[in-house]
Amino acid sequence: MNLIEVKVIFDADNIKEVQTEMINLLYEFGIQGVKIEEPMSKKNALDFYKDERQFLMKEYSLSAYFPNNAYAERKKELFTNVFEERFGEREDVIYNIDFYEHDEEDYQNAWKKYLYPEKVSDRFVVKPTWREYEAEEDEMVIELDPGRAFGTGSHPTTSLCLKLMEDHIVEGETVIDVGTGSGILMVAADKLGAGDIWGVDIDELAVESAKENLELNKVNQEKTHVFKGDLVKVVEDRKFDVVVANILADVILLLLEDMSRVIKKDGLMILSGIIEDKLPEIEQKIKALGFEIVEVKADKEWRAIAAKA
Numbered sequence: 548m549n550l551i552e553v554k555v556i557f558d559a560d561n562i563k564e565v566q567t568e569m570i571n572l573l574y575e576f577g578i579q580g581v582k583i584e585e586p587m588s589k590k591n592a593l594d595f596y597k598d599e600r601q602f603l604m605k606e607y608s609l610s611a612y613f614p615n616n617a618y619a620e621r622k623k624e625l626f627t628n629v630f631e632e633r634f635g636e637r638e639d640v641i642y643n644i645d646f647y648e649h650d651e652e653d654y655q656n657a658w659k660k661y662l663y664p665e666k667v668s669d670r671f672v673v674k675p676t677w678r679e680y681e682a683e684e685d686e687m688v689i690e691l692d693p694g695r696a697f698g699t700g701s702h703p704t705t706s707l708c709l710k711l712m713e714d715h716i717v718e719g720e721t722v723i724d725v726g727t728g729s730g731i732l733m734v735a736a737d738k739l740g741a742g743d744i745w746g747v748d749i750d751e752l753a754v755e756s757a758k759e760n761l762e763l764n765k766v767n768q769e770k771t772h773v774f775k776g777d778l779v780k781v782v783e784d785r786k787f788d789v790v791v792a793n794i795l796a797d798v799i800l801l802l803l804e805d806m807s808r809v810i811k812k813d814g815l816m817i818l819s820g821i822i823e824d825k826l827p828e829i830e831q832k833i834k835a836l837g838f839e840i841v842e843v844k845a846d847k848e849w850r851a852i853a854a855k856a
């Protein structure tokens with residue numbers, strides 16, 4: 548069915564009170580259900596992993612849906628007028644009403660409104676496929692449709708990885724990305740001129756998404772290998788110049804030994820997803836495995852490490 552979304556974005560001195568007033572008004576129009584979106588009040592960095600879409604949200608909004616039929620235009624006019632009457636003159640509220648046409652399945656994609664091209668390192672720009680971007684001469688543009696997998700580039704754990712990759716990966720090096728998600732780091736490795744590029748993830752959706760994004764970025768299929776599953780079983784006895792992993796610190800701690808085994812002599816390990824409190828424990832384990840820490844990058848409460856075998 549074709550639907551119209553009426554979306555009210557607002558800010559107010561008393562958010563909860565105004566939110567209730569607006570919801571009641573929408574119900575007066577006979578709307579059956581209202582979707583409430585609000586920025587997380589206290590952004591706990593770890594929540595990003597639970598719901599990346601909600602984490603990106605910056606505004607308070609209410610959405611209601613009605614059928615796109617012969618009465619739709621009249622209804623839009625009514626919504627606009629009634630909101631203007633009720634809130635137009637008030638100094639404690641600012642709001643904006645937009646109308647969008649949707650297929651029902653578009654609900655799933657509503658979060659895409661929050662993503663824009665973003666320069667995430669000196670040279671990498673991540674560009675959502677549905678946006679336009681004109682690149683500067685020295686920029687490397689990663690085309691991305693993250694689908695339902697993690698890895699839009701907008702999170703510090705991903706951008707820290709991209710920065711370290713940009714600084715350390717040398718043309719022709721082989722790379723494995725552990726926990727590839729959307730495949731963003733595999734694409735980045737290709738842009739940096741890496742040779743064979745492998746990716747693993749335990750999530751089937753991520754594997755599909757990574758393959759799609761590699762194709763979208765026209766990465767030579769012959770040099771990429773994406774697998775669902777456990778790192779060691781997948782790579783068997785192969786060794787790589789660079790291992791990158793942007794996974795939560797507790798998972799890194801579990802995988803460190805396996806990762807250290809798939810790195811060539813003098814190879815490099817790039818680890819991200821490390822909340823600052825966990826840094827000492829990870830550093831200690833890296834050193835115990837015989838690696839030398841060459842760089843630690845920080846962004847807010849996140850840390851990323853480059854270490855040499």
Ligand SMILES: C[S@@+](CC[C@H](N)C(=O)[O-])C[C@H]1O[C@@H](n2cnc3c(N)ncnc32)[C@H](O)[C@@H]1O
Pocket residue numbers: 696697698699700704705708724725726727728729730731732747748749750753776777778793794795798802820
């Ligand atoms: C934070 S996301 C990183 C995505 C992307 N590489 C990036 O940097 O934006 C972590 C990914 O690791 C995957 N993952 C979690 N535990 C894993 C494991 N033990 N082995 C492989 N992948 C794992 C998750 O499914 C998720 O896609």
